[in-house]
Amino acid sequence: RNPDVWSAVDGYVTDLLAPDDEALTSALSASDQAGLPQIAVAGNQGKLLYLLAKTQGARSVLEIGTLGGYSTIWLARALPEGGRLISLEYSEAHAEVARANLSRAGLDGIAEVRTGAALETLPKLAAEPGAGPFDLFFIDADKKNNPHYVEWALKLSRPGSVIIVDNVIRGGAVLSGEGADEAVTGTREMFEVVAREPRLEATAIQTVGTKGYDGFLIARVLS
Ligand code: SAM
Secondary structure: OOHHHHHHHHHHHHHHHOOOOHHHHHHHHHHHHOOOOOOOOOHHHHHHHHHHHHHHOOOEEEEEOOOOOHHHHHHHHOOOOOOEEEEEEOOHHHHHHHHHHHHHOOOOOOEEEEEOOHHHHHHHHHHOOOOOOOOEEEEOOOHHHHHHHHHHHHHOOOOOOEEEEEOOOHHHHHHOOOOOOHHHHHHHHHHHHHHHOOOEEEEEEEEEEOOEEEEEEEEEEOO
16 A cells, blocks of 8 residues: 555646646635635546546536535536536535536536435436436445435436446445445445346445545446
């Protein structure tokens, strides 16, 4: 384990391949100034989200967990003309920062932030005429609800939709059974939901970097 090397390598990769431009830099500094926690995805991870959305040809994205909109900007930038992103955020204060950041990035017309607990805003969204199906889901909110978020994503998906769940390794704590915190318990339940769901094919990848030792799950909807 050498977190200094992990961070240095992230810096090397990010500087060369995924540098923050002005809108992304301002999004992070405005988030810091507003006192938001520094828990956005790293730059090279944001670029991965962007590349996955582009590779899939996503036209619609549903994000759960906006924070200051850093990952939202990466994802919204991957969308073609007429594309749409909805991001769900519990905290009104976080959403306000995110809206200003999205606006500064010129993404007002593409990305929309809705506030409230996602388990309350998801059924409202699903009841709207024309809501979904979404091509790509990025789940990065309260980890204890991850099993429910994956189930909602499935409901709002189409065959070929992609579901990405962040922070699923948790420094290896995902292996802990009894006595684990609710983020770990929720993550393990989410793994079980995905594993037994015949409509999903999936894997999870461990990562190291500026965000420590963690990882993400990626699933594709079959039918
Ligand atoms: N995706 C963001 C990024 O990479 O830039 C980071 C999101 S941060 C890890 C998690 C966010 O989820 C926080 O802003 C938190 O307020 C929000 N959150 C927590 N519980 C939630 C809930 N029940 N519904 C919606 N959002 C929630």
